[in-house]
Amino acid sequence: MAKISNRFWFMLHGWVSLPIWLLFCFICLTGTIAVLSHEITWLTNPASRALNPNDLPEKPVSELMTIVETAYPSAAVTGAMTLEPYLVNVVMFSDADKPFAMAYVNQYTGEIQQINEGMTFVGFIRSLHAWLLFPWQSSYSLGYYLVCSMALFMLASLVTGLIVYKRFWRSLFAPKLQLNQGKKTLLADLHKLSGVWSIWFIAIMAVTGLWYLVQAIFWHADIDIEPHAPLVAAEQLPFVQKSDAKPAVPNVSLTQALTLAQTRFPDFQPSYVMQPEHNRDMYHLSGSGDHIFYDQYSYNLSINPWTGEVASATSPGTMTGMQTLMHIADPLHYGTLGGIWTKIIWFIFGLILSGMSITGFMMWGLRNLRAFKNASVPNTATDLLEEGC
Template sequence: MAKVSNRFWFMLHGWVSLPIWLLFCFICLTGTIAVLSHEITWLTNPASRALNPDNLAAKPVSELMTIVEQAHPTAAVTGAMTFEPYLVNAIMLTDVDKPYAIAYVNQYTGEIQQINEGMTFIGFMRSLHSWLLFPWHGSYSVGYYLVCSMALFMLASLVTGLIVYKRFWRSFFAPKLRINQGKKTLLADLHKLSGVWSIWFIAIMSLTGLWYLVQAIFWHADIDIEPHAPLIAVEQLPFSPKGDTSSPIASVSFTQALTLAQTRFPDFQPSYVMKPEHHRDMYHLSGGGDYIFYDQNVYNLSINPWTGEVASASSPDTMTAMQTIMHLADPLHYGTLGGIWTKMIWFIFGLILSGMSITGFMMWGLRHVRAFKAQESDDLGAQILGEAR
């Protein structure tokens, strides 16, 4: 009975892991590259580097946006993104000949180093990994569901693998890698050793992947985990004198809005900020703070550009349980907890996880090829024996 049970778990482990190995391996590889997409951009694109030979202090985002507005008088600056200190700030804009563009501005020197009108490498890798570049239909993408569903198979592979591999903890203290006993033995040892040492990583990827699946279902059902800021009441809008066709200017500048955000949260560091898209819209400011395990959008504020009122504000102290999970998922999934060092760890284990899918498929292939050859040999022997009779 024990042997039958073990065989069942082994077969289940194989079937939930190996038939989808190609898609799973692709998702693992694109995610592994996405982890270091910022650093790869720095290496391959000199215009993305925020060099600071004179050790200057970083200029505020509002000043960088003003620099772009002065350099491109016909452009409308819509927002900005900040990244690691060694990468430039990205100022988003639209112009008469540019429906959407990003200005790479050195936050130390104020120099506009490049105008990018296409998809960035960072955005491409995140999109390829997250939804395989499948189109979005309203609030859902089949590709996003497909990627997130891999978490179920990953979790099933982890559980069944631990059941099949008896006393797996021995690999922590006495790792075994037999390189002189044939391909099958070597592949099995590599697969088991990689799996045991990656238990923590597979568990994190599975749990964060399951969260992304839950999040996708919420999006599809039009359920907001974080509520949208309300529109500004019409009564609060300034009315132009009769005959005046000029657009009214907001009473609160973007610089003042940033000051209000930093007054509300003293450790606020802007990461993604947007100007109002229309007269009833608000300044939307997202930023990080002194929180290791949260993402860089842990603070969110919506500020009325006409009155300076903070219409909505959220922080870890006011988040619901689901909002907290949402802001913890990305740092755990992409390894941004401790900067470049944790990114490197996630990158290495991402390669190991990708390799596990390959070794698993090779083991599955060898087993089935041998079984096919054995069956073919038995059939041939039976045919010869029948003819002899």
């Protein structure tokens, strides 16, 4: 009975992994590249590097946006992004000949190093990994569901693999890799050894992937995990005469809004800043703080541009359980919680996980190829009897 049970788990482990091995391997490889996508951009695009040879202090985001407004007087600057310290800041704007453009502005020198009007490598590789570039229809993408569903197969593969591989913990202390026992044995040892050392990583990928699946279902059902930012009350808007061709200028500048945000949250570091899009819109400020397990958007503030009132503010200390899951999933999934060193660790184990899908398929292929060859060998005695008849 024990042998039958073990055979069942072994077959289940194979079938939950192998039918989708090609797609799974592709998703693993693109995710592995996405982990170091910022660093790859730094290596391949000199204009993205925030060089600071004179050791200058970092300029505030509002000043960088003013630099772009000065360089492009007819442009509408909509927002800015702060990335890694060694990458330039990105200022988003639109102009008559540029429907959507991104200015790479060195936050130390204030120099505009490049204008990008297309998709960035970071945006491309993360979109390819997250939803396979499937189109978004309303609030859902079929590709996003497809990628997130891989978490179910990953979790099933982890559980069945641990059941099949008895006393798996021995490989942690006495790893075994037999190089001279044939291809099948070598592949099996590589697969088992990689799996045991990657248990923690597979578990993190599976759990965060399941959360992304839940998040996709929420989006599709129009269930908001975080509330929408409020609008400015109509009575708070300044009175503008019809004869006045100039739009009213907000009483509170972006610089003042950032100061208000840092007064509210002293450890606030802006990551994403959006200007008001219309007269009832607000400044939308997102950033990070001293919490390493939270993403760079864990602090969110909406500030009234007419009164300076902080209309809404959320931080790790005020989040609900669902909001907490939403903001810790990305650092765990992409390994950004510890900077470049955890990214490298995630990159290495991403390659290992990709290799496991390949070795698992090769083992399955060798086993089935051997079974096919055995089935195709004719039974000599039976053939002679048939010829005699």
